[in-house]
Amino acid sequence: MDIQLKRGLLETCVLAAIADCDSYGYKIIKDLSGVVEISESTLYPILKRLESGGYLRVFTEEHNSRLRKYYAITKQGLERIPAFLAEWEEVARVVNYIKTNSEGGDKNG
Amino acid sequence: MDKTEFLAELRTQIATRAPEELRRTVSYFEEIIDDRIEDGMSETEAVATLETPAQIAESLAGIQTAHNPNSYDAAELHTINIRDLNCPVFIVPRSDSVYIEYHSHEKKRYDVDCSNGVLDVMAVSSMKWYDYIGFGRGNTTYRPFVLGVPESFCGRINIVTSNCDASVSDVKFSGGLNIKTSNAKMTFRNLKISGEISAHTSNGKVVAQFVECGLFDAENSNGRIEATHISCDTELSLATSNGRVEIQHIKAGKRIALHSSNGRIYGVIDDNMREFSVRSHTSNGSNSLPGDMPGGNKDLEVSTSNGSIEIRFAPN
Missing domain, CATH: 2.160.20 (Pectate Lyase C-like)
Structure with missing residues (x-):
């Protein structure tokens, strides 16, 4: 898959994973594991990018007498999800066009 | 490899990064391992199923090899x-x-x-x-x-x-x-x-x-x-x-x-x-x-x- 495309997909997946409630690294990976394969070392730079872009913020909380980092979506992050979906509509139209025009001229298929 | 060894090896692998970034990266992986253990994995299992420190370093460095x-x-x-x-x-x-x-x-x-x-x-x-x-x-x-x-x-x-x-x-x-x-x-x-x-x-x-x-x-x-x-x-x-x-x-x-x-x-x-x-x-x-x-x-x-x-x- 195109790297840019995949990057956009993964970033939005991460935002969606923390949209409803704050989450932490291990939980994000677990929640996404059924949808998309993402390793710890892939997630790390994504979280960093989203943080520096202002799409999420990081806070630390004590958990079982150790510290755990939590990620909370920001207003900007919440706005990004529908924006991504709108862009994706466009991609879907293109995909549909490619599909219909590559199936032996069967434009209805 | 246990957690301590893994983190030490990771530290070595990413030693060229800025100190603050190094600390953040290591604590991120430490947290992941702790969470895995808390979820029921043994320490060795938690480490073994992660990527190796070398792979992590490569991935973080963003070196993409072209075949x-x-x-x-x-x-x-x-x-x-x-x-x-x-x-x-x-x-x-x-x-x-x-x-x-x-x-x-x-x-x-x-x-x-x-x-x-x-x-x-x-x-x-x-x-x-x-x-x-x-x-x-x-x-x-x-x-x-x-x-x-x-x-x-x-x-x-x-x-x-x-x-x-x-x-x-x-x-x-x-x-x-x-x-x-x-x-x-x-x-x-x-x-x-x-x-x-x-x-x-x-x-x-x-x-x-x-x-x-x-x-x-x-x-x-x-x-x-x-x-x-x-x-x-x-x-x-x-x-x-x-x-x-x-x-x-x-x-x-x-x-x-x-x-x-x-x-x-x-x-x-x-x-x-x-x-x-x-x-x-x-x-x-x-x-x-x-x-x-x-x-x-x-x-x-x-x-x-x-x-x-x-x-x-x-x-x-």
Whole structure:
């Protein structure tokens, strides 16, 4: 898959994973594991990018007498999800066009 | 590997990053491991199912390797020159064309030129010494260079690499092969090459098995040489220092030369001793050969110091 495309997909997946409630690294990976394969070392730079872009913020909380980092979506992050979906509509139209025009001229298929 | 070892290794792998970033990265992975353990995994399991610290470092460094395969018409080529560094080289058989495969990344590119029957492949690296620390930021530097040679190839192959193994197996062609590496092992297996095979390495062993060629010349230092079932039209020369030379079932049309220092030389030559003019010498060790015996059609030279010479002859 195109790297840019995949990057956009993964970033939005991460935002969606923390949209409803704050989450932490291990939980994000677990929640996404059924949808998309993402390793710890892939997630790390994504979280960093989203943080520096202002799409999420990081806070630390004590958990079982150790510290755990939590990620909370920001207003900007919440706005990004529908924006991504709108862009994706466009991609879907293109995909549909490619599909219909590559199936032996069967434009209805 | 337990958590402490894993984190220590990770720290080493990403040691070149800014201190604050290093601390953040390590604490991120520490948290992941703790969470996995809390979720029911054992500590070893939690670590074992993560990527290795080297892979993580590679992934974080964002080094993307590009895989570059390419094929060339064997009939159009008479010379193949490959200059790589810190990269293992494998020469393998190929049915139809000359094939090369290598991995480039942001710190290493390959300049490839194919003209007038000469294929030139040269690695250009901007990697610094610290890129190699801890196995070079992941395995990027250790993905091998592969050269596929078809039986129809007719010409010369010159290969240079360094600090990594070189292996040639199951290849047949008309022409010669010149191969060099350093600080690493060299292997030759099941070869039929009409011309000369010339091999140089250091600090690694040289192993040759079932090789038929015009001439075989292997030079090593600080490593042993093992040659089994080697048949040369003209010459077989094996030389090392600080290593033993072991031969089994070797023969050559004109000359066999076996040299070491600080190593023993032993094994079987598939020929009659009377075929040879023998010259042999060792300073500190027993010698099963005559020191100087003229008369044969072929030459046998064996010398070492600080090692014994035990050569038997088994004509067949």
